[in-house]
Amino acid sequence: MVARIVEVEAYRGSDDPASHAFRGLTTRNAPMFGNPGHAYIYFTYGNHYCLNVTTQAPGTPGAVLFRAVQPVEGISAMRFFRPNVSDSELTNGPGKLTKALAISKSLNEHDMTLRGPLFVTDRGKSNFEIWSSTRVGIRSGLDRLWRFYINGNPYVSKKGGLREQQLLR
DNA sequence: TCGAAGATTCTA
DNA sequence: AGAATCTTCGAA
Numbered sequence: 001m002v003a004r005i006v007e008v009e010a011y012r013g014s015d016d017p018a019s020h021a022f023r024g025l026t027t028r029n030a031p032m033f034g035n036p037g038h039a040y041i042y043f044t045y046g047n048h049y050c051l052n053v054t055t056q057a058p059g060t061p062g063a064v065l066f067r068a069v070q071p072v073e074g075i076s077a078m079r080f081f082r083p084n085v086s087d088s089e090l091t092n093g094p095g096k097l098t099k100a101l102a103i104s105k106s107l108n109e110h111d112m113t114l115r116g117p118l119f120v121t122d123r124g125k126s127n128f129e130i131w132s133s134t135r136v137g138i139r140s141g142l143d144r145l146w147r148f149y150i151n152g153n154p155y156v157s158k159k160g161g162l163r164e165q166q167l168l169r
Numbered sequence: 170t171c172g173a174a175g176a177t178t179c180t181a
Numbered sequence: 182a183g184a185a186t187c188t189t190c191g192a193a
Contacts, residue, residue, distance in 0.1 A: 009176070018176070020189095028189055045177045046186025052176085065176055095177050137176050 001074030001101055003091060005066060005120075007149035007156045009135045011052070013061035018141030021061035032061040037113040037120075041098075041105055048095030049104050053112050053120060067136070067147070068092045070155040071100075092157045128153070133161030 011019040013032075020029040020042070031040035032054055040052040040063045056062035069091045071078055078090050078100040091097040098104070103118065112119045129151040134142050136159060147161045 011176070020176075023190085026190070042176085043188060044175060046175095046188070047179095048177050050176060067176085093177070135176070139175095 001077055002072040003069035003097070003101065004072055004123075006070050006153045007066075007068035007147070009065040009067055009148070010055075010146040011063050011065060016141055016144070018135060018138040018144075019061070021063075025061075029061065031109050032063050034058055034109065035111075036062075037111060039107050039110045039112055039118060041103065041108040043105060044095075049098040050094045051098050051103055065094060066097060067094050068149070068155055068157045069097050069101075070153065077102075088154055092155050094157075130167045131164050132167050133164040136161050 011021070011032075013019060013021045014024070016022055021032045025033050028042055029040070031038055032052075034054060035058055036054050036056055038054045040054055041049055043049055051066045052063035053066070054063050071087065071090055075087070075090070081102050082090055082096065082100045089096070091100045107118050110116065110118055130148055131151045132145040133147045133149075134145060135147045136157070145161075145163060145165060148167070149156045149160075151166070
């Protein structure tokens with residue numbers, strides 16, 4: 001399966017009250033303190049896995065949450081993992097996309113920079129506008145516009161953040 | 170050891 | 182608007 005990342009959120013450490021790493025190292029958030037480019041996957045609300053990729057040097061917590069992706073290849077497989085929903089609802093949320101792509105805790109701390117079961121790659125330039133807004137589903141850190149998404153992309157999650165602003169072409 | 174909250178989703 | 186559902190965290 002192949003999907004294009006269309007919506008993400010940034011999380012940091014002790015300077016970010018919305019981050020799992022705000023209060024320091026714990027069993028769950030340990031990947032955030034590890035090597036960059038690795039998966040940080042956590043289970044939440046008793047139902048859903050959420051996928052992040054770590055971003056900082058070891059010892060400094062930081063990660064980017066995948067909030068929505070656009071199906072590119074293997075759409076029938078995604079439909080198998082998420083039956084009874086329309087194509088636009090297949091991957092337009094952090095819990096939805098992990099289910100559609102069959103991502104679970106077994107891939108936690110996986111190196112996403114190497115070719116393997118789960119990795120990120122650059123498929124070249126496209127024309128789109130990146131906008132930012134407040135992050136979704138958090139109660140603190142609302143002063144930061146750290147949700148980033150492709151403006152107008154139909155696979156961006158419906159429930160967006162506030163105070164949107166345009167960033168790049 | 171226990172209680173509360175949670176980077177969500179689905180249903181009524 | 183509210184339930185589902187359970188892991189993780191922090192306080193006691």
